[in-house]
Amino acid sequence: MSIQSFNVAIPQASLDDxxxxxxxxxxxxxxxxxxxxxxxxxxxxxxLAEYWRTGYDWRKQEAQLNTFPQFTTEIDGQHIHFLHVRSxxxxxxxxxxxxxxxxxxxxxxxxxGPLTTPRAYGGDGADAFHxxxxxxxxxxFSTPVHxxxxxxxxxxxxxxxxxxxxxxxxxxxxxxDIGSGVSGVLSSLDHVVGAHINTDPLALALIGxxxxxxxxxxxxxxxxxLERMRQYVPEGRGYLQIQGTRPQxxxxxxxxxxxxxxxxxxxxxxxxxxxxxxxxxxxxxxDQLLTNVSVYWFxxxxxxxxxLHLRRLARQ
Numbered sequence: 598m599s600i601q602s603f604n605v606a607i608p609q610a611s612l613d614d615x616x617x618x619x620x621x622x623x624x625x626x627x628x629x630x631x632x633x634x635x636x637x638x639x640x641x642x643x644x645l646a647e648y649w650r651t652g653y654d655w656r657k658q659e660a661q662l663n664t665f666p667q668f669t670t671e672i673d674g675q676h677i678h679f680l681h682v683r684s685x686x687x688x689x690x691x692x693x694x695x696x697x698x699x700x701x702x703x704x705x706x707x708x709x710g711p712l713t714t715p716r717a718y719g720g721d722g723a724d725a726f727h728x729x730x731x732x733x734x735x736x737x738f739s740t741p742v743h744x745x746x747x748x749x750x751x752x753x754x755x756x757x758x759x760x761x762x763x764x765x766x767x768x769x770x771x772x773x774d775i776g777s778g779v780s781g782v783l784s785s786l787d788h789v790v791g792a793h794i795n796t797d798p799l800a801l802a803l804i805g806x807x808x809x810x811x812x813x814x815x816x817x818x819x820x821x822x823l824e825r826m827r828q829y830v831p832e833g834r835g836y837l838q839i840q841g842t843r844p845q846x847x848x849x850x851x852x853x854x855x856x857x858x859x860x861x862x863x864x865x866x867x868x869x870x871x872x873x874x875x876x877x878x879x880x881x882x883x884d885q886l887l888t889n890v891s892v893y894w895f896x897x898x899x900x901x902x903x904x905l906h907l908r909r910l911a912r913q
Contacts, residue, residue: 612655702737704885771794
């Protein structure tokens with residue numbers, strides 16, 4: 598039940614190895630004029646990989662991550678990493694926030710301040726939270742995973758135990774994607790006072806929820822959105838099938854090639870963020886995007902982490 602302090606400290610040898618692998622990338626051919634319709638365009642990915650190699654500063658991002666208090670503990674036999682940032686407001690509500698795939702605790706870096714110190718951002722101190730942000734088992738620094746079975750309910754039980762260890766008997770829950778499922782399960786527990794989730798409606802199509810065929814009362818925009826969801830079933834489910842059924846085969850490429858890992862994640866940021874954004878970095882800051890990818894790369898969790906939770910969804 599002990600809790601240890603933790604700092605992110607990637608060895609310099611790992612940074613050097615990443616740059617060397619990027620230099621030695623064996624690039625594929627590309628059919629002209631296909632844009633994003635067949636995956637990440639070659640020219641775009643070459644430019645992003647070159648910036649990752651020569652312009653992106655991991656040490657700067659690592660230092661920013663380490664401005665947040667981080668800890669590790671063991672729950673149900675699993676090594677768990679988490680951020681724990683207490684608010685200066687005495688009546689702040691504890692809140693556990695859970696990321697999804699292909700996200701990480703990196704996506705919370707810009708919201709922890711407003712959540713814990715709302716007065717500093719022009720908000721009301723009564724809206725403050727003590728924030729706990731764990732890395733899902735098999736993701737980032739919550740590794741390695743020693744056994745299967747880390748489904749949503751088991752993660753929720755682990756999160757409840759974590760909050761108890763931190764002294765929080767009453768708390769809220771928030772999550773998106775996989776995190777929305779975890780938060781939904783948490784909401785059934787007596788200790789949780791409320792839950793908030795954010796998940797793209799396209800997730801319904803991805804996991805096989807039946808879509809209605811005839812809804813004449815929908816607006817034109819709603820009909821268009823429904824049609825987009827229908828089209829997404831055959832076109833957007835491929836990653837889920839392969840990660841959910843043959844994760845080990847995929848893991849060799851994602852663990853050995855940083856460009857493969859980069860492309861695999863960047864494609865999802867292109868598809869799942871602002872549809873009005875032409876490029877992923879038009880929706881998400883480029884350095885933050887690469888920090889998220891870098892966490893997957895340096896921890897070697899790109900091929901295995903998401904598969905722990907996507908496997909069940911792919912077989913529904």
